[in-house]
Amino acid sequence: MNIQDIRSHFPILHQEVNGKPLVYLDSAATSQKPVSVIETLEKYYKEYNSNVHRGVHTLGTKATDAYEGAREKVRRFINAKSTEEIIFTRGATTALNMVAHSYGLDNLREGDEIVITFMEHHANIIPWQQVAKKTGATLKYIPLQVDGTISLEDVRATVTSNTKIVSVMKVSNVLGVMNPIKEIAKIAHENGAIMVVDGAQAAPHMKIDVQDLDCDFLAFSGHKMCGPTGIGVLYGKKQHLEKMEPVETGGEMIDFVDLYESTWKELPWKFEAGTPIIAGAVGLGAAIDFLEQIGLENIEAHEHKLAAYAMDKLSQIEGMTIYGPKDPGLRAGVVTFNIEDVHPHDVATVLDAEGIAVRAGHHCAQPLMKWLKASATARASFYLYNTEEEIDKLVEGLIKTKEYFSDVF
Template sequence: MSSLGAEIREQFPILHQEVNGHPLVYLDNGASSQRPRSVIEAIKRYYELDHSNVHRGVHTLGSRATDAYEGARDKVAAFLNAKFREEIIFTRGTTTALNLVAFSYARSVCREGDEIVLTPMEHHSNLIPWQQVAKATGATLKYIPLQPDGSITLEDAEKTITERTKIVSVVYVSNVLGVTNPVKELAAIAHRNGAVMVVDGAQSTPHLKVDVQDLDCDFYAFSGHKMCGPTGIGALYGKKTLLDNMEPIEFGGEMIDRVDLYESTFKELPYKFEGGTPIIAGAVGLGAAIDFLTEVGMDRIHAHDTHLAKIAYEQLSQIEGLTIYGPRDNRTGLVTFNLKEIHAHDVATVIDQEGIAIRAGHHCCQPLMRWLNVNATARASFYLYNTEQEVELLVRALRNTEQFFESIG
């Protein structure tokens, strides 16, 4: 039993409301988490006291804003255990970070006949950029096959990744199946074949203690809004040796060193990838979110989220006609399912009347939906402020939904 949810809920103002006459049960954390009061106050304090542009002004507010922005970079570097602070590039989120790798790195190294290795469980953000790289360079996309439960094996990875592979890009935790992929082992296979390892960390960073040096990944992308931070901010970690040799893909102010009428030179890392006025308030909020999560403890958060997913799996499995997707074990923070022949959107709409928020749709994973042979699924995703009681409320609401559709069927 985990008591974390009950302890922490008071720090999240949004959770203390009613929806449709019922206490809010927020189980859509895979899409976006909620923010604790400390993060909200940090952003508010920045705008009330410290707002200015960064890296430019010599006045006091400019210095405060710059210190806050660069301080957030230091927090991200420590949170991921990056070797150098300049290996952290602030972006708008995971999607932007992955596109940066695809367009700046991959297009410069891939040639016709080269291979880019993915899995069928990838989010569209870790699929479409590589499709575009393949079209532009003549590289070939290859996929590590899925096992019947949605997991992958290292044996299949060894067969799929070859000496022609330039890039392996895999989600750490699937936003549909909940499976945690062996990215450390995949990185070792990739490196033995001369490829680089890219990790989509959108779903892993909120729930797991991440050590990019231990994983030995070459690039790691994540979003702040899924880990108690603001929307519109995230980061790309990249090994310094790789980032140094990459060209920026966004040009303008702030990222330049010298500009002449016909030629320009760019700043050093990380600034050459952060053109224009950066996401200052977002970085401040992300730094506050990292402080909050670090104080709670990532190991404790992981144990709590895994526990909720386990009991949800067990209780939902007792509902006749409910299908759960993904492995029974090796599951982080979510349960994806369908209830009989009821469309996932209808399920989500009905239980919303009981104040329960879940996700329904293809979850930006259309190829995976086709592999599962479904059009859509419902997803309950948990975080540190959720409780066992909320899992029970979800199960009861789904039983009520089943009865409702039977009564009108």
């Protein structure tokens, strides 16, 4: 499937914004949705909208089959051993909070260590801050190299026999850095710690094999990988999930309820209290079908090519600072930058007038912004539907932005 064929599946891309053809370069925030996902959601609501696991009527059976079928698609997508290891959540943030507040609270004590990095998204910082305060554990940070990458020597120096949890993002949503999770997991396990992975920026863009990575937990969101909003996944090794207590309780996750005691369902349902995110899960299953049809390897290669092209073109603009590794082979399809003497919000505003959508701000990574000595940055993020021609339009828009503010000041 060539790029124009791929773009034809995304109706939102074929419109004008402010009188200009839309150039959508904000997929790290949320991706656009192909027709197949939109139609799958419509079909669920039109043809078999029903609750799952409860009714024995036809619609309930169809909904249950579709919901559990989506769980199997996720299992296959990340190569988990069993669907018992796949928990549907509201998103990666919810999944990471579940690990922190279920596994973390039960397994951490004063003197224990939680190890993360300066590049983490707030969703992989704040839950660990909260758990550290409640348990007396110490929160430690793996330092970054000058280009924002992680060295395994620093990992070994930071992770100790007191470390119980290491939690690191696979791909940075700011720097585009691809972290060596498999090697970090090995170091964590050698020291008796578990490995938690924030896969929100990785699962949409590259093949993830949880057994090969040997991570203990993996979190990711559907809306960044062509799926609906409000659906995400927590993968956890069965031996951990079986020992963990549910974070939410109520209907659906129970086995038996007495007046003073209750017991829980088996995995994975003990972690899915209440009416689950049925349409979201079914839509995520359709998104996985779409991504696998194109091939994650093809998507990753396409994004590497776009990132290299963008870095080459943007670096030719005078006064441009590009954050992260200079080698495009070390980064995913994210290019974060600033133009000298122009606030990134102004950059994004002028680009929007040209029909170009980029992100501006701290990107939910304020500790990293502090490390970069930047209050905010602009970010262009690419996905399977973006083209080099769109990057050319971005460059034209940035040159126009620079000229405009040069004239103003």
